[in-house]
Amino acid sequence: MNDFLLHAFLGLDAVLIAPFRLVDDARAGFACGILATALGAALLGRACAAAVDRVQRVKRTRQEAEIKRHQDTSFSALAVKDRETYLAANHLAQEAYGNAMALAAGRAAALIWPALMVLAWSTWRFSGVPLPLVGEAAGPAVFFIPAYLVFQWGLGRARRIWAARRDRAGS
Amino acid sequence: MKNWKWTLPVGLMAIVAIALWFEPAFADKLSDAIAKAPQGTEPGQIDPSKPAGFLGIPGSPVVNPILAFCWAVWVGWIFSTVGAFGGVMAGVGHMSVFGFGTYAGSFKKTAPDLGKIVTDSIKASNQFLVGLSAAISSFNYLKMKRLVVPLAVTLGLGSLLGAWLAQELSAGKLDFKSYQGYFGLFVLLLGGWLLYETTPAGQAKKQTAKKAAKAFEDAAKKQASGESVDPTKIGLHINHFSISKCAFTFYGVPFQFNPLIPFLGGIVISAVAAFLGVGGGFLLVPFLTSVTQLPMYLAAGTSALAVLVSMVTSIITLLMKGTPIEWHFIGLEMLGIAVGSFVGPMTSKYFSDVWLKRLFIVLSLYVGIGYLLAGFFNYKIPGV
Numbered sequence: 190m191n192d193f194l195l196h197a198f199l200g201l202d203a204v205l206i207a208p209f210r211l212v213d214d215a216r217a218g219f220a221c222g223i224l225a226t227a228l229g230a231a232l233l234g235r236a237c238a239a240a241v242d243r244v245q246r247v248k249r250t251r252q253e254a255e256i257k258r259h260q261d262t263s264f265s266a267l268a269v270k271d272r273e274t275y276l277a278a279n280h281l282a283q284e285a286y287g288n289a290m291a292l293a294a295g296r297a298a299a300l301i302w303p304a305l306m307v308l309a310w311s312t313w314r315f316s317g318v319p320l321p322l323v324g325e326a327a328g329p330a331v332f333f334i335p336a337y338l339v340f341q342w343g344l345g346r347a348r349r350i351w352a353a354r355r356d357r358a359g360s
Numbered sequence: 361m362k363n364w365k366w367t368l369p370v371g372l373m374a375i376v377a378i379a380l381w382f383e384p385a386f387a388d389k390l391s392d393a394i395a396k397a398p399q400g401t402e403p404g405q406i407d408p409s410k411p412a413g414f415l416g417i418p419g420s421p422v423v424n425p426i427l428a429f430c431w432a433v434w435v436g437w438i439f440s441t442v443g444a445f446g447g448v449m450a451g452v453g454h455m456s457v458f459g460f461g462t463y464a465g466s467f468k469k470t471a472p473d474l475g476k477i478v479t480d481s482i483k484a485s486n487q488f489l490v491g492l493s494a495a496i497s498s499f500n501y502l503k504m505k506r507l508v509v510p511l512a513v514t515l516g517l518g519s520l521l522g523a524w525l526a527q528e529l530s531a532g533k534l535d536f537k538s539y540q541g542y543f544g545l546f547v548l549l550l551g552g553w554l555l556y557e558t559t560p561a562g563q564a565k566k567q568t569a570k571k572a573a574k575a576f577e578d579a580a581k582k583q584a585s586g587e588s589v590d591p592t593k594i595g596l597h598i599n600h601f602s603i604s605k606c607a608f609t610f611y612g613v614p615f616q617f618n619p620l621i622p623f624l625g626g627i628v629i630s631a632v633a634a635f636l637g638v639g640g641g642f643l644l645v646p647f648l649t650s651v652t653q654l655p656m657y658l659a660a661g662t663s664a665l666a667v668l669v670s671m672v673t674s675i676i677t678l679l680m681k682g683t684p685i686e687w688h689f690i691g692l693e694m695l696g697i698a699v700g701s702f703v704g705p706m707t708s709k710y711f712s713d714v715w716l717k718r719l720f721i722v723l724s725l726y727v728g729i730g731y732l733l734a735g736f737f738n739y740k741i742p743g744v
Contacts, residue, residue, distance in 0.1 A: 194425060241702050245440065248705050256656065262573050263655050274576040277569035279649050282656035286645060290664075291439045291446060295701020298436065298694040305691030312687060 205310055216321045223329065226311070227336035230303040235344055237299035245292050252292065255285040304337050389682030390415060390477055397471035404470035414460060415481060415684050417474070421459040425692055431457055432693040436700020438720070441708045445720045447486065448547050450693070452727055454482045455540060456744050464536035472535060479536045480683040487634075487674055488690050510598060510606045511654070512662045514619040515644070518626020519670040525627070526634035527677035534635075541735025546636050548728030554721045558714075617652040625651065630670040 209222030242249070259282035266274035311329040319325050320332070394417060397406045410419035431453040439446030455461035460482055467475030556562045600607040600616075607616040629643045644663035648654045654662075679685070730744030 237698055241698055244702050244705050248440075248708070256660075258577075259573065260656050262577055266576055267655070271576065274572045275655075276653070277572040278576070279653075279656050280569050281566075281573055283645055283649055283659075286656060286660050291442075292701070294446060295436055295440050295697060295704070298701065299698035302691050302694035302698055305687055305694055309686075309688030309691050 202310070202314070205307065206314065219321055219332075223311075223332045223336055226307045227304075227333055228340050230307045230337055231340035231344055233303040234300040234341075235348075237302070238296050241296050241299040245295065249289065249292050252285050252289040256282050256289060259285065304333075307337075308333060390417075390474075390684050393471065393474040393477050394418075397467065397474050403466040404468075406471075406474075414458075414463070414689075415478065415686060417478075420478075421463050423458045423689070428453075428458065428689065428692050429696045429699075432696020433700040433703070434696075435693075436697035436702075437704045437707070438700075439697070440701040440704030441711065442713070442716050442720055445724065446697075448550070448724055448727065451486055451543060451547075452744075454485060455543070455731070461536060461540060465540070468535050468537060475536050476534060477683060479534055479539050480678055480681070481685065483539070483636075484675055484678045484683055484685055485690055485693075487671055488685075508598075508606075508608060508654075508658050508662055510601050510608075510619060511617065511622055511648075511652075511658075512665050514606075515622040515626040515648075515662060515666040516669040518623040519630035519666040520626075520673045522627035522630030522632075523634040523670040523673040524677055526631040527674050527681070530635055537735050537738070539735070540731045543636055544728050544731025544733075544735055546728075547724050548732060551721050551724035551728050554717070555725070558718065558721065615654065617654070621652060622648070626666055626670075630666070630673075633667075633670060634674040 205226060206222070208225035209218050211225075212218040212221050259278045263275045263278035263282065266272075266278060308330055311333060315329045317325070320327070320329060323331060394406060398404070399406050399408060401407050406417065407419040411422060412418050413420035413422035432450075435446050435449045435453065438449055460478060464475045464478035464482070467478070557566070598606070598608045599614075601619075604618055604620065605616060606619050607614065609615070625644075625647050629647060633643065644666055645656075645659055648659035648663055649656060726741075727744055730741045733739040733741060734744065
């Protein structure tokens with residue numbers, strides 16, 4: 190089992206270090222590697238979160254519909270000053286919200302695990318190595334996290350634009 | 361309001377990047393604690409000849425990655441199937457299954473600094489696991505504009521202060537046994553509350569709420585539809601904001617609250633959550649809906665943001681105090697939780713929700729009592 194884990198780790202290391210070696214210049218290579226791993230982590234995270242979301246869809250839709258139903262009831266009750274029904278419906282919405290939050294935790298974990306793995310790997314791989322601009326004062330996380338967040342934002346935006354175009358084409 | 365979409369992620373990114381920038385400067389704290397610990401082969405001593413395990417400490421528990429992954433799958437499965445207990449199970453994994461608890465506890469007399477660092481690291485790992493859903497929820501609610509900004513600000517400030525105070529006062533001071541005891545007390549109270557909800561008295565309250573809501577819905581359906589909503593009333597409008605009063609309308613319905621109440625509530629709830637290494641959303645939502653009597657429609661997003669603020673503050677405070685974080689370990693656990701959350705909805709049809717809840721109530725009572733006895737009375741019961 191230990192051999193399997195070691196081989197798996199070495200294989201992963203070879204894949205992750207490859208973009209850092211694409212360019213001969215050390216600084217450019219580092220930038221290329223950080224950007225490539227950040228993009229890869231963002232893409233893999235999005236794919237995993239989408240897969241979890243797809244499996245959860247039925248349950249999530251049910252929970253969200255329940256939350257909405259109780260919320261709507263609570264609003265309507267408040268509008269006619271029926272405080273008792275308002276509080277009762279609000280309480281029921283709270284319970285459904287707890288379940289929806291638990292499902293969101295799964296999607297969050299699916300989205301973020303590749304970034305944490307790359308963070309762990311890069312911290313280990315570049316331990317003691319002076320990095321461009323910061324030397325040994327900071328780790329690769331300082332470069333990786335902003336790049337990862339920018340890619341996440343970009344992918345989210347691209348997905349929204351694509352969905353809007355698809356909806357327009359459909360209608 | 362729309363600027364929140366930009367300022368929040370950018371602000372968080374900057375805070376995390378700055379914290380990680382400074383992290384190596386504080387990393388010596390662990391080395392100092394290891395150097396101060398007595399060397400030897402007995403419990404509470406460091407054996408330099410042994411392989412480095414958790415946090416790179418020689419002789420510390422070496423967690424099998426497959427075991428860590430499988431336990432995380434279990435945590436994710438529980439979260440997605442039962443909708444609760446995931447945080448508790450994550451804590452049980454860290455403390456009992458992986459053996460960090462016994463290891464940290466062994467340094468209580470010989471090297472208290474090292475034990476406290478390990479305890480803080482366990483707390484930080486728990487916070488990563490249970491608080492992440494708040495991050496996703498916050499962004500979703502921000503996009504939907506379902507935040508009462510003055511409430512989010514007062515609650516967020518309270519949460520920030522509470523989380524900071526809890527970590528400032530407890531980081532590096534809380535030995536593992538005390539932490540285990542308080543965690544046990546929390547689990548026991550949670551189990552007790554869930555048990556009450558399954559009793560006839562607890563069920564009756566829920567049934568009454570369901571009946572009231574159902575009766576209202578039926579009555580509403582009978583009414584003629586087609587009433588138009590005044591466009592000027594749509595959405596959230598803040599009418600008055602001062603130190604003692606915030607008044608707003610939501611879809612034309614007036615609400616008001618004293619901003620000091622969510623501020624003080626935020627301090628207390630976030631301090632408790634940060635101290636225990638849990639999210640706190642499960643306390644904030646009932647607080648907002650019961651004390652300030654806000655509708656869930658607004659309480660959900662606001663509390664998610666407060667949990668996010670509290671989580672980020674706690675983790676940054678711990679990092680600044682030199683608490684080491686095992687990124688690969690947390691990453692592996694996240695992968696496991698993702699797999700568990702994937703499997704959960706596929707298998708949930710084979711299990712009864714009620715019986716699963718009852719099973720976990722019994723489990724949480726056992727774990728709670730076990731941790732309470734072990735932490736405060738040094739009495740171990742089997743399995744915990």
